[in-house]
Amino acid sequence: MTDRRAPLPLLTADDCERMPEHQVHDLYRRYVSRAQVSLLGSFGFGQDLVEHAEGCWITLRDGRRILDFTGGIGVLNHGHNHPRLLAARRRFAERRAMEVHKNFLSPYVAALSHNLARLLPGDLDISYFPNSGAEAVEGAVKLAYKYHRGHRGTVLHSDISFHGKLLGAGSLTASPEVDFPYPGLPGTDHFAYDDLDSFALALERHRAGDGSSDVYAVVLEPFSASSVRECSAEFLYEVRRLCTERDIVLVFDEVYTGWGRTGTLFHFMRHPGLVPDVLTTSKSFGGGKASISGYVAREPVFRAAYDNLADATLHSTTYYGFGEETVTALEAVAIAVEDDYPTRAVRIGERLGGGLADLAARHRALVTGTFGRGALHGVFLTEGSPALDRLLRLVPSSFARDPRARRKLVTAAVIASLYRDYGVLAYYGSNHGLPLMASPPLVAGETEVEMFLQALDSVLEQGAARLLTRFAKDVLAQHVPVRAKEGAVAG
16 A cells, blocks of 8 residues: 655646646546546547647647537637637746735726626626636626625525526536535525516515515526527516616626627627626636636616625635736637637627538437537537437446436537537537537637538438437446446347
8 A cells, every 4th residue: 555645746737738648537537537538438539638728629649630619608809829818828928027916006906896887787787706607606696795785685696597606606507517505695595597586576575565676686597508598688688677677786607708799899799789787707707727706896886785885804715816818818818809709709600600500400319409609609409310229228227317418418429420520520519409509719710610511510410319229328438337238239
């Protein structure tokens, strides 16, 4: 048995650059997560290591080039390693600029806050910059609670919400991906997404005896990126009216959809005059190079909650306004505006949306529908196939009991074939419906969009039975006994 107290050689960055796949897998199993190795091992990309990445393309250690059509799951609007972002970070490092010190005010925080106020509508003027989307959501909810001085006790969210996986944000997340009874915020309740009657009933459930509301915040995604659904204009305007009438803080979560993804700078901005009380952003806010998020509040809401000497430090985080993060976000925002990312998304969406609709019409046995905006689309796949019943006998019983197991396996088989046969990296949404996501970086051009559509067409042409059988033989089979897998596949 190894003496853990004995001095052992520590691995270096140079070691990482030379580390073979089997050693990475072994270290993950021992020190990170065996389950992650098994999960990602079910796909070809779980067996590969990346050499470098640029724009929409990933180059593997063996020299293969992979089209990244995931957009980093919302992080890579700017693509991989945008040259302007690299230059901004290099300039910051060369100046030996100070990263963080709470006793000094930061010109980067000041400038970034100013720029957001200039870009956003209404009086969304006051910004705070933590590190992750979930932190931004929790900061927004905490701000709303303080705005009401703790006199109200309920926060509402939708029934398909995805706001993060921390205890607080997770208690506002209704996605099946967060399916464990963790403790969370008290006083949470939900309403049906884009359903005014359901929303009105939720408000009525929390009306006090004197007619006042106990709801201090409504947290809502105008476009649900994890399930590829959007709220109607009618719904959003009425929610805004009711929240104003009852003095409820309305929070729009645009962690994924911000910075041009759906064809406007933020999705809600396609609706004139619609302004939330707080807006959250993250993911591509850092340009794919910095871990930074933000929540931006209307000035009266922030002033009432925190803007006094007694309460000025009620909310803070260790890495708030971290220097290199904020300077990166400054440049990322500038690129999104100067290169007109909303228009780029619209152009991508015109070809992508039309192409996906054509594929859905041609492959009705596999595709039940498509939907999306700009550079964020979902392809919904069937879950009915005799081959699927055979494949379900291969997987662990705990997975087979998942009510979404059938759709997961069909979508996973398509993703595996896209990567293995055509060098296209894709993923599926974690929320209800499990759509295959088409979410390219906004630096993608016609060539990349056409490559994706042609690859997906070829994959769907194989049909469910062939896709699932091959998925079982080539991938899932490695996780079960040989006799069991041969019998199930042959059957």
